[in-house]
Amino acid sequence: MLVKIPKMNQKLQIFLLLIISLSCQGYETLDPIRDQIVLYKKRTEGVCTRLTTSSGAPVESRDTSTLNENLMYNPFFMDSLTRFTRERIQERVVHGKGSGAFGYLEVTNNLTQFTKADFLNGIGKKTPVAVRFSPTVVERGGTDINRAGRGFAVKFYTQEGNFDFLGFNSPMFAIKDPILFPTFIHCQHRNPSTGLRDNNMLWDFLTLHPEALNMFFTMFGDDGIPRGYRHMPGFSIHTYQMQNKEGDIYFARLHFQPDAGIASITTEEARYLEATDPDYFSRDLYQAIACGRQVSWTFSLQIITLEQALNSDIDVFDVTLELPTDKYPLTEVGKLVLNKNPVNQFADVEQMAFCPCNLVPGIDGAPDKLFEARTFAYRDTQLYRLGVNVNKIKVNSPIEANNYNRDGNPPVGDNGEDTPNYYPNSFNGPKAYTDMNRSKLIEIVEKKPNNTAQVRQRYRKMSDGQKERFMSNLIDSLGPTTPLLRERAVKLFTQIDRDLGSRVYQALKEYQREPACKMYF
Template sequence: MIPLLAKDSKVRRKYLPESRQWLKMLRRSVLVLCMVATAKFQNDPAGQQILLFKEKTKGHIGVMTTSAGAPIEYKDARVTLNSNLISNEYFMDSVTHIVRERIPERVVHAKAGGAFGYFEVTHDVTHICKAKLFATVGKRTPVAARFSPVVVERGGIDTSRDVRGFAVKFYTEEGNLDIVGFNTPMYVYKDPILFPSILRARKRNPATNLFNDNPLWDFLTLHPESLHMFLLIFGDRGIPDGYRHMPGFGIHTYEVINEHGEKSFVRFHFTPTAGIKNLRSEEARKIAAVDPDYATRDLYSAIGNGNFPSWKVSIQVLSLNDVKNAGFDVFDVTKVLPLDDYPLTPVGMFVLNKNPINYFAEIEQLAFSPGNLVPGILGGPDKLFEARRLVYRDAQYYRLGANFNKIPVNCPIQVKVMAYNRDGNPPVEDNGGDTPNYYPNSFNGAEAYVDKKRTELIEIFEDDPNNFQQATELYVNEMTKDERSRVVENILYSLGGVAQFLQDRAVKLFTIIHPDLGYRISEGLAANRSNYYYDDDDKLYNYNK
C-alpha cells in the first residue's frame, strides 16, 4: 500500500509521484466504468425509468399536497429545525406513513416480475370449452402475469435453483380466470397436508436463521414422489434464463364443458415463442453477484424496448373414457400426461406488452386464486386444487384484506360486480351503494342466474402417490447424456453436506429411479472428501469446479 498519510517528509517525497500516478489511474478507471455504465443503460428502460419520466413530463407535475389534498408550503417540506413538528402536516403525514408502507410478505413467491398484455385466440376450441374468452378466433382478452421463484425472499436473487411460479390472470367478461401454475409440468406433492412441511423444510432454520439442506433432503426422502419434480429442478431446467424464456404449466387436470354440457379434461401449457433457455449453475452464480434482479430487469427492459415476450397457449385434452382408461391417475399433479398419448392442442397466444407503472400497486398487490374460474371451466377435482382454493384466498385476506378484489389490479375489469359483500378495510369503492345487502331479498337486489345444463365437478378416488416410472423416463429419455452429468453434479452440490443417513436414503431412492443415477450419486458422495465422482465415460469429475 502507498503510505499517503506518512508523517516523515522523506517518505512522502519518495512516494508522492507514485501516489499521484496511482490516483490518476484510479480516476481513469472510474471514468471508464462510468462510460460503460452509461452505454449499458442507454438502451435499458429499467435503468432509465426515472430519466424517461423526467423527459416525458417536461416540468413539475403539480403542487405537492398532503394525503388529504392540502397544498404544502415550501418551508414545511424542507426544514423542521426550530419549528413546531406537530403542526407541520407534511412531517406528520410522511413520517407516520413510512413505517406503515410494508404489507406482509408472501410466504412463498415473495419476489417476482410481472407485466400486462393480452390473450388472443388462434384456434377454435369451443367444442371443448364454452368459456367466452375462447368464443371466436381472433378474440382478445386482457391479461396480467406474475413470475416468481418459490423460496426466494423479496430481497433475494432471481437466479436461484428453484421452482418458479407462472401465474396468469385473464380479465374476461365472465369474471377473472386465474391459472396459477409453475414452470414445471408436475408438482412436488399430491397430498395438500404436506404444504406446511415442504415450505418449512425449505425456509430458514428457526434456531440459526440460516438455510440448511438437511430438512429439504429429509422431506424429499420421506416423500419420494417429490423427486420427480426435483430431478427437473436439479437438471438444466432448474435456473431459467429470465422469465421470457420460461415455460408455464397449469399442473392440474381441469374439468371443462362445452355449451352442450359435455365434459372434457385439459392441462394448460404455455410455451415461450422465444424458446426455452436456462442457465448453468456457475453462470447463474456469477450473474447473482452483479445483478440479483436479473430476470425482473430483463423482462422490464424487453417490454420497454418493444421486444414483447409471448407464449403459445395449448391444452392436452382427455375425454371421460381417456380418464377411465389411462392406466394411471391423470389428476395426480406429481405426474405428467405423456405428450405421445395426449398431444398438445393449440388454443392461442398471450403477449406481454405493458410494464407496470407502479410495482407495489400492480404486481405486489396482484392476487391470484385457483378458485377464480369462469363458466365452462370447473377446476380440478383433486384435493390439492381444493386446498389451493382455500389457501390462496386466505393468503390474500391476510396480506391485502377482505376487499382485495376491489384493488384495481384485481378487479374484474370487464364485469360490473354485483356482490353482496359490504364494509371491511379499504378499498370499499362505493360499498354497494344503496342496494340491498342480503340475499335472497324481495327488493330487486342482484339475482343468481340459472344454468339448465349445469355440470358438477366429478368426484375421484386418489391413491397413494407413486411416480417412480415417470421419474425414470425423465432421467433416461428426456435428459441428454450431458444433462445427466449435470443433474448428478447439482444433486451432489446440495446433498453432499447433509447427514449421512439422509444421503443413504437418497441413494436408495435414486437407485430405484435408475441404478446408474443411484450409483453415480453414491460414488460422488463416497468421493466427497476428494470432491470427485465418475461421469458417463467413467472419468473422474471434480464437482466443486
C-alpha cells in the same frame, strides 16, 4: 488577450460536453431501467405539480425542514413519518418475490367443442391479462437466480369474471396430499435456529416423500434455472374439468410454451449472475417489454375425454405426474402476449392477488385434493395480506362485479351505493342466472403416490452430458447433508435405477464436506 485554460478545467469541459451531447440525443439513447426517472422528467417537462399532504393540503416550503421547529405541528412531517412506518404489508409466505407485466390473450383456435368459456371462443378474440412470475421460496428482496421451482400465474379479465391460472414452470408438482404443503415449504425456507437455508431439511423431506423427486429431477437438471422469465414455460399441474354448452365434460392440462424458446443457464452462469445482478430475471422482462421486443407464449391444452380419463394407464389427475404429450397431444388455444410494464410495482404487482377459486363458466376447476386445498389457502392468504376488499383493488378488479358484499377495510369503492345489501330480495337487486346443462365437478379416489417410474424414464433419456451436469447439481445440494440422509438418498436412487444409485454413491464418496468449524482469517 488569450486565457489559458487549466488542465483540470479542460477535462471538466470535455465531460460536460459529453453529458450535453448524450442528453440531446433523445429517448433513443436512454435505457428504460437505468434512466427511468430521466424518462419521467422528459415526459413531464413543463408540468408543475404542487406538493400536498395525503389529505390534499398544500405543503409550504418552510415545512419541508424541521430543524429548530416544533415537529407535532408540522403537518408534512407528521403525515410523512406516520405513513412511512406503516408502508409495508404482509409478505406472501411463498412466491414473496415476483415480477409482473400486462398484455392480452388472443384466441387462434375454436374450442367451442370442449368448453363454453366465453373468452376462449371466437378466433381473434382478445382478453386482457395480468401475469406474475416468481421464485417459489425466495423472500421479497431476494434473488431471482436460484435452482428451484417458479410460479407462472395469469389473471384473465374476462366478460364473465376473472379466471386465475396458477401454474409452475414444471409439468408436475412435488406433493399430492395437501396436508404436506406447509412441511414442503418450511423445509425449503430458512432453518428457524440459524436463519440459513438448510440442505438437511430439504433432503429429509425428499427422502421421506420420494414422489417429490419427479419434480426435483427437473430442478437439478438442465432446466433447473431458466434463462429469464421470457424463456420459461408454464404448466397447470392440475387436470381441469371443462364443459361445453351441452354439458359434455372434458378435461385438460394447460400449457404455456415461450415463443422465444425454452432456454436455461448453467450453474456457473447462475453463480456469476447472482453475484452481479440478482434481479436479472426481473430486469430482462421489464427491459424486453420497454424496448418493444416480442414477449409471448403459445397457450395450448392437453385435452382428455371422460372415457380416456377413466381408462388411462396413468392417473391423469395425479399432480405429481407429467402427462405425456405423445399420448395426450397439445391443442393450440392462442397467444399470450405481454406488452405493458407496471407503472408502479407495489400497486400493480405486489397487490396482484390470485386464487384458483376464481373460475368462469365452462372451467370447473380440478377434482384433486391439492386443488381444493389451494382454493382455500390462496383465498385465505389474500384476505390476510390485502383485506376483505382485495377484489376492489384496481389490479384485481373484474370488468364487472354485482354482489351483496359491503363495508370492511378500504378500499370499498362505491360500496354498492344504494342497492339492497341482502339476497334474495324483492327490490330489483342482482339475480343469479340459471344453466340447466351445468354439470358438477366429478369426484375421484386418489391413491398413495408412487412415482419412481417417471423419474427412471427421465434419467434414462438423459445424454451423458446431461447426466454429468445433473449429478454435479445434485451433489451440490445433497453433498453437505448428514450421512443418514445421504445413505437414505443412495438407497432411494438405487431403487429407481442402479446406474443412478451407483453414480450418486461414487460422487458422494468423492465429495469433501466442509470441516465442522472453519477458521476464517
